[in-house]
Amino acid sequence: MAFIKSPKEQIRDFSPKIKRRRVGVVREFPDGCGSHVSLMQQRKCEDGDSDVLTSRNFFVKPRQSFQNEMIASESRDIASGDEELKIDAAAQMDAASFNGDEKAIDSRERVKLVLNLFHQILTNARESSSEGNLQKCSNAYGNDHSLAVRRLFEQEEWAFVPKQIGSIPGVEIGDMFEWRAELQAVGLHHQRICGIDYIKKDGKLLATSIVSSGRYEKNAISFGTLVYSGEGGNPRVGSKQADQKLERGNLALMNSKEAGVPIRVIYRLRIPKASTCIGANGKELHKNTLVYAGLYLVESYSQVRGQFGKLVFQFVLKKVLGQPNPIHENFLSRGKSSEIKREIVCANDISQGKENIPICFKNGIDVETPPKFDYITNVICPSFFEAPSPNACNRITGCESSKTSACEAKNGGTMPSDSTSHIPTSSPVICEGTSCCKCTFCCTNGVTQRGIAFKLEVFRTKFKRWGVRSRSYIRKGSFVCEYIGEVLHDKEVENRINNSDCNYSCEGGSAHFLSFAQAGTSDVDNFTIDATLHGNVGRFIGHSCSPNLRSLYVLYDHVDEKVPHIMLFAMKDIPALKELTIDYSYTMGKFGMLGVKPS
Numbered sequence: 001m002a003f004i005k006s007p008k009e010q011i012r013d014f015s016p017k018i019k020r021r022r023v024g025v026v027r028e029f030p031d032g033c034g035s036h037v038s039l040m041q042q043r044k045c046e047d048g049d050s051d052v053l054t055s056r057n058f059f060v061k062p063r064q065s066f067q068n069e070m071i072a073s074e075s076r077d078i079a080s081g082d083e084e085l086k087i088d089a090a091a092q093m094d095a096a097s098f099n100g101d102e103k104a105i106d107s108r109e110r111v112k113l114v115l116n117l118f119h120q121i122l123t124n125a126r127e128s129s130s131e132g133n134l135q136k137c138s139n140a141y142g143n144d145h146s147l148a149v150r151r152l153f154e155q156e157e158w159a160f161v162p163k164q165i166g167s168i169p170g171v172e173i174g175d176m177f178e179w180r181a182e183l184q185a186v187g188l189h190h191q192r193i194c195g196i197d198y199i200k201k202d203g204k205l206l207a208t209s210i211v212s213s214g215r216y217e218k219n220a221i222s223f224g225t226l227v228y229s230g231e232g233g234n235p236r237v238g239s240k241q242a243d244q245k246l247e248r249g250n251l252a253l254m255n256s257k258e259a260g261v262p263i264r265v266i267y268r269l270r271i272p273k274a275s276t277c278i279g280a281n282g283k284e285l286h287k288n289t290l291v292y293a294g295l296y297l298v299e300s301y302s303q304v305r306g307q308f309g310k311l312v313f314q315f316v317l318k319k320v321l322g323q324p325n326p327i328h329e330n331f332l333s334r335g336k337s338s339e340i341k342r343e344i345v346c347a348n349d350i351s352q353g354k355e356n357i358p359i360c361f362k363n364g365i366d367v368e369t370p371p372k373f374d375y376i377t378n379v380i381c382p383s384f385f386e387a388p389s390p391n392a393c394n395r396i397t398g399c400e401s402s403k404t405s406a407c408e409a410k411n412g413g414t415m416p417s418d419s420t421s422h423i424p425t426s427s428p429v430i431c432e433g434t435s436c437c438k439c440t441f442c443c444t445n446g447v448t449q450r451g452i453a454f455k456l457e458v459f460r461t462k463f464k465r466w467g468v469r470s471r472s473y474i475r476k477g478s479f480v481c482e483y484i485g486e487v488l489h490d491k492e493v494e495n496r497i498n499n500s501d502c503n504y505s506c507e508g509g510s511a512h513f514l515s516f517a518q519a520g521t522s523d524v525d526n527f528t529i530d531a532t533l534h535g536n537v538g539r540f541i542g543h544s545c546s547p548n549l550r551s552l553y554v555l556y557d558h559v560d561e562k563v564p565h566i567m568l569f570a571m572k573d574i575p576a577l578k579e580l581t582i583d584y585s586y587t588m589g590k591f592g593m594l595g596v597k598p599s
């Protein structure tokens, strides 16, 4: 478990360096929540998270065998006359034949790399298609996706994952894909057209994975249960109307039921036009997205008369318990209007064009309209605060890595980020590349400076007024938003609350303060961010005892650790439409939210 810290390390990371003087306001959160969080509870919060970045061994497959399998596998999709023969050849290749040199690669990184390579190859192939190359190859291999997968495995032998039963290392529940070829590239499902994939083990066909595409009669109604129609005899996918036979995929599913073998299930979602998702490859996905939903067991099967009067196999699959839902189930329901559609959009963009991505306001509960406040995208510093001039930085010529740069030195010798996220770090403050670096935007360390990258929306909750959620899947570690408002001395906040008119007591008792204490500061130097009158989407983020966001202190436009930017990051993978929450308590991440008690 790469990033789970020992209790000692957590104390070092999170405990305030100074004892903080309390200001005269009271934190407000549900009973039993938000009070002192013990270390064990903190650990539980973090442990509850699936740590997908565990290293596993990865084996390299010999070139000859994977090529045979690819040829057999693709031949089946292209459906030639001697299909049966080739299927058997493919099925005989099972996970056991997977031998070769051993190479330790982090499995999650491997999956990301494979997808990147796949897209790179696809792009290159498309670019060269003007010269007619792609056309020629497309004809030979099926289409450009097949070609890209094939080239990927030819060029990068290690990338090939043979057909196997069970989870694929590095692929997580909720991972999203745009094309079937991507499933093939990462080893989730090797069939490009057929919904059922299988292997032959000890002379028996066993299903490895299925893609529920909704092209057959029965649709998924929930992630817990999938009613899946067998293959064959479906004119909608080009075959002749006929009774389905207990052979190939159908036989494999039946055998898997008898053997109690788990099957990977991939759903094709019907994502409403207005929403977006971020796929495992970091791309924004729109509709027909494929999502990996986890392992399922065939519970029963039967033969029923289908809509064309022919016999159809129906398999009922149940999700293996203990696995999370990959995404909001509304995406599965079709035909009837979902909760999401019934919501009224109160404002299309509360940021009024100030954010990269519009932030809309939705209310499906009552007739309340959005509260009024001034939307800002930069913290407002008090008049007495003078942005200190950054320390001399030796990274002045551009993006080349320099072990001695001020940023790296401040981050303990490394940059704790890749191009989209910050990895957990023991450094209390992350230095992202100050203005002196002159490479703020091209460096991978400029994660938060690029602004909000997910389609966030403010929505009406049942019990705590407004909350924030994302319409897209957020991967663990991703930057979500900054908490923005006016930076004030605690004393000033206290005054504002005591002398407040409606501004600090209206909005149903909601308060919008976030206070932080820093090492080496005196009481006089304690600051609070007040987002009551001026703020951003962060002011609507609710409290939870098991939050999905955490804060990190980030410096980029100055180096004054007293007033860092408070950046909120996903501490776990967050399915689309799940409410985003932070822990308001003081003990997590050295900051706390102060709320006014509702009258």
Ligand SMILES: C[S@@+](CC[C@H](N)C(=O)[O-])C[C@H]1O[C@@H](n2cnc3c(N)ncnc32)[C@H](O)[C@@H]1O
Residues within 6 Å of the ligand: 028, 029, 030, 463, 464, 465, 466, 467, 507, 508, 509, 510, 511, 512, 513, 538, 539, 540, 541, 542, 543, 544, 593, 594, 595, 596
């Ligand atoms: C930063 S605001 C969050 C946005 C707020 N819900 C709103 O409608 O503006 C903090 C306030 O939200 C409410 N709140 C946040 N999380 C809550 C929770 N888990 N249970 C009840 N109220 C909560 C409290 O009124 C708190 O003072």
